[in-house]
Amino acid sequence: MPTRSALHAHLLTTRLAGAIATPRERSLSRYRMFAARDPRVLIGLEPKSDWCFADLLRLMGQKCGVSADPKHTSGHDVIDPDRTLVALDAFADRLATVAATGAPVLIGTGHPHRLLDFYAALAAALSAAGCGVLTPAQGQSVDITTRFGVRTYRLDYVQGVAMVHEPGARAAGSEPGAHTHSPLPVRTALAAAADSGGPLPALVIGDHGWVCGAGQLGIEAIGLADSDDPALFVGEAEGRVSVAVPLDDTVRSDYYRPLTRYVLNRACLSQ
Template sequence: MTITREDLGAALEAGAITGEVATPRENNLDHIRRFLAGERQFDFGVELTRDWDFDSVFDLMVNRCGLRPERDFTEGVDTISTQRCIEGLGALGTAVEEVAAAGGRILFATGHPAGLMPVHMAVADWARSLGAQLVEPDGMIEVPALGGDLRRIRGVWFWQLHGGIPHTHLTEPMERLLAELVARGEPAPDLVVADHGWAGRAGSAGLRTIGYADCNDPGLFVAEAQGQLEATIPLDDDVVPTLYEPLIDYVVGGGWKA
């Protein structure tokens, strides 16, 4: 199925994936401060290569994510740019097709499984159908720093702990997976498609990376501005998974080529 850009925009806003979203303004502003303070779970493994302050990150989030620009607006409903989201999805489609055409290796991973896992799985299936190799080393990969282990469903990596799949911004899962690839003598991925600490750490490691990010995830937008991420796709990353179906159709159906 192919969905047009216009129909996708309407679906994104109807599902509160873009436009007015559930993440409140006060949370967005707080996360900028915590990112700049380098707090664990908020730094996303992004290595700063230039000086950033609150105003510069705020301006970046307005321009790249679509936050409301009024500086005196500190509480209430905030926004995500539909246009920027659609542009990011186009960059994703282009990158996946390019790497797949060369028979390259793509690593898919998520720290937000309750929302984004179906999106990652669908794009991973599409990438494999185009000829991409998915990064899928055999066997269990334990994560001593956190407990639990790394697992995958339909080519998408996640961190498992006590039989569950935690929502996490931590970087240790990506660090552990990349270290395991080196230990096994496997080549690095040609492309990483991920979110949260998975994406931020991959970008800081010098890997070609595209990341999904909510309006309270400034780290990935900063990484993009620093040239560490090829593209950041702004969207609410935790709506009911079925609401992402038009987005999936747009990417795998090639609507971004029109």
């Protein structure tokens, strides 16, 4: 397992934290969209408070380490690696707690191209610890509004990780799935679990709408979030997301492997 200092250096070297690839302009635009309650940025969260742009910028500075100066309007965003490490510790501690009780979990991602391996390792470790890794609504259709209009996707599970596949995609697992911020997949999965009388997850693990959609419904959720995804950090501030880990969620998939080892070791789930 990487030491904490080694992981800190890895975060900076791979730009998972530090100066990340996310443009400052995009982050500021999405903070304004969130303040205007644009559902594309709320991703399933219904904020309890009226978050103005200034409040969001201040919060993101506290949670991620981005510049809280509104006059800083261009260049790359910055995530403080120390904040990432603190959040990873909290993330691992929640995994340890759910593993100790053997409670069921639901894992899903809107970033399968980058994060499938990270989540699949968590699914395998939690399953080995006795947790049920749920797969409700396998194969069901989900209608998601995109910039091209409403498109019908298929909810699939790959190595215990939920994702949606493009219309016309081949069999589940044949390609890594579609990128989406929508909360509709997690709502579909949770509704199917409830309708079947099966267990509901004690914890939802993921990103984007998977975390915010679950948290909004009162189910504990933890996940990863980039600096241009304020919804997860607002959810954490308002008590509906347990842990939001700030990092760049679009780097090479192998760059997340040291994080996987660190989290599983801290949670005593290393296999």
